[in-house]
Amino acid sequence: MSDVSKMLSLFRSELVVVNVGPRSFSEVLEKQGYEAVQVDWKPAAGGDKHMQELLEYLGGFE
Amino acid sequence: MPIFTKIQKDRYIDSLETLNQTAVLNDQPGIVSGYVGMATAVFKEVIEEIGLGTPEVQSCTEADYVIAAEADSEEAFENAVKALAGNNASAEETEEKKYYSNIRSAVTEHPRANLCQIAVPGEYALEEVKKALNAGMHCCVFSNNVPLDQEREMKELAREKGLLCMGPDCGVANINGAALVLSSINNRGPFGIVGASGTGIQHVAAILHEAGTGVSQTIGTGGNDLKEPVGGITMLMGIDALEADPETKYIILISRKPADSVLQKMLERIRTMKKPRVVFFMGCDKETIEETGAVWADNLDNCALRALELIGNTYSLGSLEEIKETAKEAVQGMAPEQKYVRAAYTGGTYLDEGMRTMWDVTGGIWSNAPLSSEWKLEGETSKGHTAIDYGEEEFTLGRPHPAIDASIRRPAILKEAADPETAVIVLDFILTPPGHMDPCGYVVPDIIKAQQIAKARGGKIAFVASVLGTTADWQDIRKQEEELREAGVYVCRTNYRAALLASEIIKLRKETA
Numbered sequence: 001m002s003d004v005s006k007m008l009s010l011f012r013s014e015l016v017v018v019n020v021g022p023r024s025f026s027e028v029l030e031k032q033g034y035e036a037v038q039v040d041w042k043p044a045a046g047g048d049k050h051m052q053e054l055l056e057y058l059g060g061f062e
Numbered sequence: 063m064p065i066f067t068k069i070q071k072d073r074y075i076d077s078l079e080t081l082n083q084t085a086v087l088n089d090q091p092g093i094v095s096g097y098v099g100m101a102t103a104v105f106k107e108v109i110e111e112i113g114l115g116t117p118e119v120q121s122c123t124e125a126d127y128v129i130a131a132e133a134d135s136e137e138a139f140e141n142a143v144k145a146l147a148g149n150n151a152s153a154e155e156t157e158e159k160k161y162y163s164n165i166r167s168a169v170t171e172h173p174r175a176n177l178c179q180i181a182v183p184g185e186y187a188l189e190e191v192k193k194a195l196n197a198g199m200h201c202c203v204f205s206n207n208v209p210l211d212q213e214r215e216m217k218e219l220a221r222e223k224g225l226l227c228m229g230p231d232c233g234v235a236n237i238n239g240a241a242l243v244l245s246s247i248n249n250r251g252p253f254g255i256v257g258a259s260g261t262g263i264q265h266v267a268a269i270l271h272e273a274g275t276g277v278s279q280t281i282g283t284g285g286n287d288l289k290e291p292v293g294g295i296t297m298l299m300g301i302d303a304l305e306a307d308p309e310t311k312y313i314i315l316i317s318r319k320p321a322d323s324v325l326q327k328m329l330e331r332i333r334t335m336k337k338p339r340v341v342f343f344m345g346c347d348k349e350t351i352e353e354t355g356a357v358w359a360d361n362l363d364n365c366a367l368r369a370l371e372l373i374g375n376t377y378s379l380g381s382l383e384e385i386k387e388t389a390k391e392a393v394q395g396m397a398p399e400q401k402y403v404r405a406a407y408t409g410g411t412y413l414d415e416g417m418r419t420m421w422d423v424t425g426g427i428w429s430n431a432p433l434s435s436e437w438k439l440e441g442e443t444s445k446g447h448t449a450i451d452y453g454e455e456e457f458t459l460g461r462p463h464p465a466i467d468a469s470i471r472r473p474a475i476l477k478e479a480a481d482p483e484t485a486v487i488v489l490d491f492i493l494t495p496p497g498h499m500d501p502c503g504y505v506v507p508d509i510i511k512a513q514q515i516a517k518a519r520g521g522k523i524a525f526v527a528s529v530l531g532t533t534a535d536w537q538d539i540r541k542q543e544e545e546l547r548e549a550g551v552y553v554c555r556t557n558y559r560a561a562l563l564a565s566e567i568i569k570l571r572k573e574t575a
Contacts, residue, residue: 001302002134002221002299002302003232004222004224004225004302004303004306006200006223006224006225006226006301007200007225007226007299007302007303007306008306008307009176009225010176010177010200010237010238011237011238011278011279011303011309013174013238013306014174014238015176015177015237015238015240016175016177017177017178017240017242018165018168018169018170018172018175018178018179018193018194018377019178019179019181019274020165020179020181020182020190021179021180021204022079022082022177022181022496023079023183023528024082024496025179025181025243026542028495028496029179029240029242029495030303032240032241032247034240035172035174035176037162037168037171038159038162038168039162039163039164039165039168040161040162040163041164041182041186041190042074042163043124043183048249052454057428059127
């Protein structure tokens with residue numbers, strides 16, 4: 001059995017969604033009456049894989 | 063026809079936004095076909111494949127935003143570009159909302175955030191999920207193409223923290239009444255669902271809604287959860303959560319057949335469950351399931367009906383006799399050469415269900431995702447009985463799911479109608495908040511045109527369809543069904559029943575041949 005306390009707490013709480021991805025997904029949640037916080041995600045270092053690895057190594061991914 | 067491109071250097075637009083723009087672009091007058099995106103390697107590959115590639119686009123970098131289209135004229139292209147810009151501007155101007163550039167800053171300012179919905183390219187999903195879990199949020203991960211070892215890693219971290227990790231590849235989840243990702247909007251009620259098939263969850267929840275009851279929570283695990291390398295982590299956690307949740311009185315489990323070792327683990331857990339439960343593991347025999355104390359279901363319709371029986375609800379989806387009567391009417395006016403079924407599905411679960419249902423009558427069905435490999439359809443032209451999944455990668459690479467972008471499947475109708483041997487065209491429609499606002503109305507002009515083509519050569523095509531959704535969906539299932547009926551489509555209550563009707567029609571065509 002897993003520890004269910006956090007899952008039950010989710011079910012009992014007001015839903016506040018952080019949406020990482022297309023804005024339309026945030027918009028439809030708000031239209032349904034839920035709070036949505038939008039993260040406009042884009043690949044780190046402009047999608048440069050080598051740079052991303054370097055950044056991650058340096059702990060500066062965000 | 064000439065190809066035009068517009069390139070904006072160093073402008074980033076997220077992938078689903080560019081996919082939406084692609085849909086808008088393709089709807090503009092004078093645009094034959096168009097494509098919008100960031101000039102990634104995949105984008106360049108796709109744009110070459112669909113014949114819109116130019117040396118200019120090939121020389122772009124990943125930081126460049128590209129609009130490309132085959133258009134009637136330069137003017138048509140310029141107008142379409144303006145329409146896209148207008149679309150963006152109005153979205154940007156009306157919003158005073160704050161946007162964040164990363165999860166950490168979003169959570170710092172919104173400490174009550176409790177769920178993170180993640181839809182980033184699969185290669186970046188693990189990083190984002192880890193950030194969300196470390197910030198204490200449950201996750202719903204829509205991203206797909208995540209390697210199974212990474213899926214395992216994110217789910218183990220979630221389990222360690224006692225947080226739900228729905229997905230990757232989770233298309234349907236309904237938490238506290240909110241329709242996440244591509245879910246339908248559902249009434250709330252006593253049934254909790256954990257499922258490894260998004261369409262499966264949505265299908266069962268929609269029937270419960272229709273029957274006047276509803277769902278407490280629906281937890282999508284992603285399609286790979288019950289595979290060996292992942293081990294059913296999310297399904298097991300979902301069962302634990304629903305067993306402990308006082309709002310959930312009954313539990314429904316849905317999956318394709320789990321891997322053998324995972325199945326054993328699942329059966330052990332199901333055996334110790336306290337709440338009444340219905341289990342539909344595709345291809346699992348009755349004895350195996352019933353031995354655990356669960357109610358066995360052998361298809362999605364049946365899964366919903368068995369669940370309803372638990373609350374004494376005798377809801378019916380209609381009889382086989384009705385289908386036979388409809389089939390008799392549907393074959394009236396067909397030309398002698400009309401003998402084949404052509405099905406154009408938007409998703410794999412319904413494709414599978416459709417082919418399995420029709421197979422006994424039709425025999426082998428050609429498909430891009432066939433039931434057995436010898437029936438693999440090569441190329442784009444249907445032959446004999448054919449069923450195509452327009453949600454497969456060959457159609458959706460670099461584009462959204464056909465439930466969002468209805469234009470992906472649209473060409474199928476006239477293509478199949480052009481073949482004089484086509485007797486039945488089967489279609490499915492899926493309603494969801496981010497989806498097309500009128501998916502059925504969108505294809506009606508093509509259905510009418512198809513009938514004119516068939517009539518001109520002395521025949522008639524039977525269109526058979528089902529709509530997955532609810533009366534609470536913004537598109538309204540009743541309105542969608544009505545639009546189809548008005549266009550002469552035989553609308554069935556479920557995909558299974560649509561496939562049964564198609565089979566009956568083919569059976570009658572065989573008898574008259």
